[in-house]
Amino acid sequence: MKRSLTLALLMSIAALPALANDTTAQLATGGLEFTRTDAISMEEEKLYISPKEVRVDYIFRNTGDLPVETYVAFPMPDIDGGPESNVDAGDLASDNFLGFSVVQDGVAIKPDLQQRVYSSDIDMTDVVAAAKIPMNPLSEQARKALAKLPQETLDDWQNRGLIFADVYDDGSGEKKEYVPLWTLKSAYWWKTSFAPGKDIQVAHTYRPSVGGTVATTFLDENNEAKGARFDEYKKKYCIDDAFVRLAKKSNEAMNANQPSLVENWISYVLTTGGNWAGPIKKFTLVIDKGEHDNFVSFCGEGVKKTGDTTFEMTATDYYPEKDLDILLLVPTGAP
Incomplete structure (x- = not known):
């Protein structure tokens, strides 16, 4: 007799402060989430995030005595319409707007796509599709x-x-x-099975939604490290004194019509990791800031610089306690 479980890869829209017309929001992306189960463990997760690509490699194991047959889902972020919607949502002409692809045990999977249209939480898919x-x-x-x-x-x-x-x-x-x-809700899904004691490798890639501003925005009106926005950035991105100095210098340069720095943001939902059997036994995070002259700040323990643009964090028996938010300061030309 088989037991059935459902897996879901959840992504949600990150809430960001409104900064008039000089702000672009981003969509937070995330990892595989299991419904609560004692049968499937995550043996390993390798997460790579750059401004151009997110790659995630997982090893799962059925630790039970019976086969587990599942549907695996990858919900894309909700896309909200409206006159002032200002979000980097990838290729708007494509159903697969973030370029999601998935491979399981070395074999590319062509998942099914479900898309639904909602207005005030009422399903209007048939109305829009009929037209x-x-x-x-x-x-x-x-x-x-x-x-x-x-x-x-x-x-x-x-x-x-x-x-x-x-x-x-x-x-x-x-x-x-x-x-x-209306709001568009999309999800990719496919069916798979886990044999007892067997490892399953799942890898997926997609393009992150990168938000940003036309300046650095976390200092107050006097160019000082004070105020609610600075406190938010310190908590969210773990910015330090070096980042404060960069922002001050950048703001002074911008006011003098000189080349300065702008903010880019990337968000990733990590806290879905609490729904499988036990912790992530082996976790590796690699952040790639993209270009040599970019600057990056994010929260993590034991982070090491491993290359010209890369930073790595490793952990064992890892329970992600908060989602991952990445702040990049990117050089730009004079206004």
């Missing part, structure tokens, strides 16, 4: 397709909360454009 409107609310294709709908349909969709009418004047007269308001 043949692309489901990504941030895509240009969706807006163009909305413009071709009959006015009667547009009025109905406004009443349902699916769209709104954006009225503006671009200098040539008043214009009206219908903008999606």
Whole structure:
């Protein structure tokens, strides 16, 4: 007799402070999460994060006496529509907007994709699909397709909360454009099985969603390391005195119309690691800052510099207690 379990790879949208039009938010990505089980352990996780790629390699083991047949899921981050949605969501023209791919035991898997459209927590997938409107609310294709709908349909969709009418004047007269308001929920999934005592290797890659600003923003109006935003950054990214000095110098350079630094952020959900049997027995984290002249700060214990752009942390019997947030200071030209 087989037991069934469900695995889920969860990702959530990171909440970030609003900084007017000079801010781009990012989508937090994360690792495989099991529903609570005593049958599957994570023997090893190797996590690599750079501004261009996330790679995760896992080794799982069925520690029980019976086979476990599962569905593995990779939910993509929710994509919210709206006139001021300012998020790096990858390739908006593609269903696989973060370029997710997965390999299990050396064999590439082509997972199924489920996409659903929601408005105020009501499933509107059938309504949008029947009208043949692309489901990504941030895509240009969706807006163009909305413009071709009959006015009667547009009025109905406004009443349902699916769209709104954006009225503006671009200098040539008043214009009206219908903008999606719905939320897209996407998930890749595939079926697999775990034999008793057998290791299963799962590897996946995708492009991170990198947010950022046009300046350094964690010092106060007097360019001092004070205030609520600085306290937040210190807790979230573990910034130190060296990072404060970099920000001060950068802000002074920017005010003098000289080359300065801008912030980039990457978030990764680590705390899903508490749902499998026991801790992660062997954990390796590699952060790659991307370019030699970038600066990086993140929270970790025993972090060592291992290359020109790479930093590594290792742990045994690891329980992730908080999610991972990475701050990059990236050089830019003069304004």
